[in-house]
Amino acid sequence: MTAALRVLGADLPITVQDLGRPTAQRFGVPTGGAMDRFALTVANRLVGNPPDAAALEITVGGAALEVLSPVVVAITGADLGAELDDRALPLWTSVYVRPGQLLQLTRRRRAWGARAYLAIAGGLDVPVVLGACGTSLAGAFGGVDGRPLRLDDILLRGAVHGDLATLAGRRWPEDTMPGYVDNPAIHVLPGPHREHFERTALDALTETEWTVGAASNRMGYRLAGAALPVKTASIASHGVVAGALQVPPDGAPILLMADAQTTGGYPIVAVVVGADLPLVAQLLPGDRLRFRRTTAARAVAAWRALDAHARSRIPEDAALAALGLAGAGPVGPFG
Amino acid sequence: MGAEGTAPRWTVRAVGEAALLVAAKPDTPASNPYITALYRRLTELQPPGLTALVPGISSLLVRFDPLQTAAGTLERTLKPLLAGLEPHRSGQQRVIIIPVRYGGVDGPDLEAVAALCGVAPAEIVADHCSKVYPVLMLGFAPGFPYIGPVSELLSVPRRATPRSAVPAGSVALAAGLTGIYPARLPGGWHIIGRTALQLFDPSADPPTLLAAGDGVRFEALADGAQP
Numbered sequence: 202m203t204a205a206l207r208v209l210g211a212d213l214p215i216t217v218q219d220l221g222r223p224t225a226q227r228f229g230v231p232t233g234g235a236m237d238r239f240a241l242t243v244a245n246r247l248v249g250n251p252p253d254a255a256a257l258e259i260t261v262g263g264a265a266l267e268v269l270s271p272v273v274v275a276i277t278g279a280d281l282g283a284e285l286d287d288r289a290l291p292l293w294t295s296v297y298v299r300p301g302q303l304l305q306l307t308r309r310r311r312a313w314g315a316r317a318y319l320a321i322a323g324g325l326d327v328p329v330v331l332g333a334c335g336t337s338l339a340g341a342f343g344g345v346d347g348r349p350l351r352l353d354d355i356l357l358r359g360a361v362h363g364d365l366a367t368l369a370g371r372r373w374p375e376d377t378m379p380g381y382v383d384n385p386a387i388h389v390l391p392g393p394h395r396e397h398f399e400r401t402a403l404d405a406l407t408e409t410e411w412t413v414g415a416a417s418n419r420m421g422y423r424l425a426g427a428a429l430p431v432k433t434a435s436i437a438s439h440g441v442v443a444g445a446l447q448v449p450p451d452g453a454p455i456l457l458m459a460d461a462q463t464t465g466g467y468p469i470v471a472v473v474v475g476a477d478l479p480l481v482a483q484l485l486p487g488d489r490l491r492f493r494r495t496t497a498a499r500a501v502a503a504w505r506a507l508d509a510h511a512r513s514r515i516p517e518d519a520a521l522a523a524l525g526l527a528g529a530g531p532v533g534p535f536g
Numbered sequence: 537m538g539a540e541g542t543a544p545r546w547t548v549r550a551v552g553e554a555a556l557l558v559a560a561k562p563d564t565p566a567s568n569p570y571i572t573a574l575y576r577r578l579t580e581l582q583p584p585g586l587t588a589l590v591p592g593i594s595s596l597l598v599r600f601d602p603l604q605t606a607a608g609t610l611e612r613t614l615k616p617l618l619a620g621l622e623p624h625r626s627g628q629q630r631v632i633i634i635p636v637r638y639g640g641v642d643g644p645d646l647e648a649v650a651a652l653c654g655v656a657p658a659e660i661v662a663d664h665c666s667k668v669y670p671v672l673m674l675g676f677a678p679g680f681p682y683i684g685p686v687s688e689l690l691s692v693p694r695r696a697t698p699r700s701a702v703p704a705g706s707v708a709l710a711a712g713l714t715g716i717y718p719a720r721l722p723g724g725w726h727i728i729g730r731t732a733l734q735l736f737d738p739s740a741d742p743p744t745l746l747a748a749g750d751g752v753r754f755e756a757l758a759d760g761a762q763p
Contacts, residue, residue, distance in 0.1 A: 223588040223599060228736075228744045229674040229718075232588075330738050340678040341719070342738040393549035393557045437563040438675055438682065440590030440597025442555050464592055464675030472552035475602075500553035501602045508603060 202326040204269045205358035208350045209303070212263025214419075216336040217327055217344030218318075220253040221459065225331045226440065231460045233335050233343075236316055236419060236482035239379055240278035242511045244320035247275035247295040249361070249368045252511070254324035255334035255344075257356075259317045261485060264306040266319075268298045272358060273322040273368040279314025279483055281306040292317075293378075297369035312383035315485045322368050326357040338419070338460060371517075377510040379479045383488070387477045388495040388503070392446065392469035399430035402470050406446070406454070407492050414453075415486045419460040422484070428452030433468055441465045444473035444481075446492075456481065476503035544570055544594075546618045548611055554587075554602050556610060558618070559595040565685045565713075567594040568672045569623035572749035576624070583613050591673045591748040593682065624749050631668055631751040634716070634731050636707050638664075638756055642730035645695070649709060649726050653689055660728065661756050663689050664714065668751040672713070679718035679736025679744040683752055686714050698724035705730045707754065714754075718744075729754075 208215070218241060221234025235241035235258055242252040250256075261281055275295040276283050283290040284305045290296060298304065306317055327334045327344055336344030345354055361368070391403055405427055414423035424446075431448045440463060441447070446454045447467040454470060458481070473481060474495060484490060495503075544560035544567045551557050558574065560567035575591050578598065585605025590597040600610060638661045639646040650657040664686070672682045685691070691712040699722065702708070706717040708725030717723060718735035735745045746752065 225743070226588050226590045226597075226599075227674065227748075228678060228742065229676065229680050230678045230738075230743070331743055337678070337738070340736065340738055390550060390552055393551050393559070437593040437595065438673065439557060439559070439592035439595040440555075440599075440675075442551055442597070442599065444552055462676055463590060464673065469551065472550075474552060475554055497550060497553050497607065501606075504553065505603055 202357040202359060203323070204355050205272050205321050206304070206356040207267040207269055208265070208352055208354040208356070209267050210263055210265035211350050211352070213260040214349040215257055215259050215264055216338070216349050217255050217325055218258040218335045219255045219333050221335055222331050222333045222337070226463045229463050230331060230337060231339050231463060232443065233337050233459055234333070235318065235335075236459050237278050237318065237479040239479040239507060239511055240316070240318045241320070243293065243373055244275045244277040244318040245324070246511075246515065247277070247293070247371050247373060248273050248320050248322040249363065250320060250322065250324045254320065255327055256318050256320035256325060257350075259306050259319060261315050262306070262308050266304040268300055268302040268304065269355070271297070271299055271365060273297050273365050274304070274319060276306075276317050276319050277373070278317045280310040281314065281317045282308055282310045283317065291372070293373040293375075295369050295371045297365065309485070313381055313385075313483050313488070315483050321358050322365060323358040323361040326359045339462075371515050374513060374516060377513040379476070379507060381480060381483055384490065385477070385480045386491045386493045387481060388474045388500065389446070389471040389492045390474060390495065390497060390500060392471045394436065394468035394470070397431060397433035397436065397468035398448070398470055399432060402429045402431070403494065405429050406471055407494055409491075411490050411492070413484050413486050413488045413490070417486050419458055421458050421461050422456040422481075424454045424456060429454060429470055431468055431470070435466045436468055438464045438466045441469070442472065444475065444478055445469045446471045446473070458482070474500035474503060476500065476507045543621070548614060550607055551597065553607070554600060556598045556600075556607060556614075557595055558598060558614060563594040565593060565672055568670065569625070570621055571596050572624035573621055574617065575748065577617055577621070581613070583610060585610070592675070593672050626668070626670065626751065629670065629749055629751040631753055632746060634707070634733060634752055634754045635757050636729040636731050636754050638729035643707070643728040645726035646728045649692055649728060652692055655689065660690065663687055664728065665754045665756050668753045669714065671746045671748055671750040671752060673748050674744060674746070677718060677721050678738070679746075680715060681735070681746045681752075682713050682715055684713035686712060690714070692726055694724040695726055698722060702727060703730065705732060705735075707731060
């Protein structure tokens, strides 16, 4: 293992994430993992890692990382103004970086985007705990000491199999991505608790424009826009999934996300389909969204399509590869 | 419960395209021995595409990979299991003893609970220690066990004002159940005592002291003893 990056600044939480711990849910451990699993998977593939390798999830704003050894990195997900030594760094592209260079992400640059993923060739070298490497904030384990990164943390990377130079300069094709957009229309399936809602609840959900509330984080988003007609204040605690829209007695839904508690006691009005969770993961407090009903068959088809996208062949690009070989200097044309 | 109870009625409903919620009526702890039995059967069976099982009070969440199996396939697996399901029996469970220091700084709500119930604090302790309770499920936080039901006497509502931090090991009562805080956490249950046992250790296998279907018995430590 090799020292790869040093944290020089982390204004908002940066955590080590992978694809989480689904089988630990029965222990009360949130599934966790990347909020935008597509972006994490692709960042890893671009640098030659297994898709579930540990990488950084950088929430909008204020990240500064010093490169400590020659390495190939890729940043995917939100455009947070990534720069390498004050020059724009192309997203969805693997880039060779050298010791002493400074990687910075500043703020959202487009109408959408909340979380960027930074993968490094070899993967972040952190211990496997309960079957995965990601940070469990609820359990205070995983990642770096079970907490968000802080100043002067040094991140280690695993061994790279093959030649670093050949990993650089690979760009993900734009036509094989989720439909990232501002004000997204998010597909939902009806939830399992229809008898606990008035019949109008699903229509009210899909006819309202919702705003992501200030009290929103990796556990879930509070949504404002309407009071859904819920008839039952609480039900026997039951297992939940990311994407579930649970409705407390005030009628304002809570959209459960990656770090949600494993069980809940509020009725679930609807569930966001898996293929649309990356779009939801890229929303910030104040952003708007709508919900649109779909069918289970379409939800599975969308999942299959996104899964196929995530496995796309990465095209060889001679010009980009040459840039990779030349080091990280002239990235301008793609910034 | 269990042997003398009647078999529950079941519903199987989708929770998105990658999970089914198998829910029992009555939706009370009375159905929990059937949930434990179903959880164990499915754990043995490991149907293709299954990714996780999450026991609830009266339900089991069955998560699956929709690219490897279909909801309908799993429902067809579940149907005969549910029809022939025998409840998990208390005689089959392992019983874990939980030593507790009740009252004082360890159980700041013991006096208030006793006052609420109109009995002496010692009676609350005696009742809490009087029997083996089943662990119904884990949830809320890593390793937090929902245990019960407790007696009518101990069935107090949640505290009007939740605490922002409850010490690790706190033994608590609320909503007809008892629980143990595995870590320092915010909490709305009444704290009647504290145990020194570690309920969650992510480096251990399994990581939790207790699992759904276990039995627990609380034992009062004498004053001055270490919890």
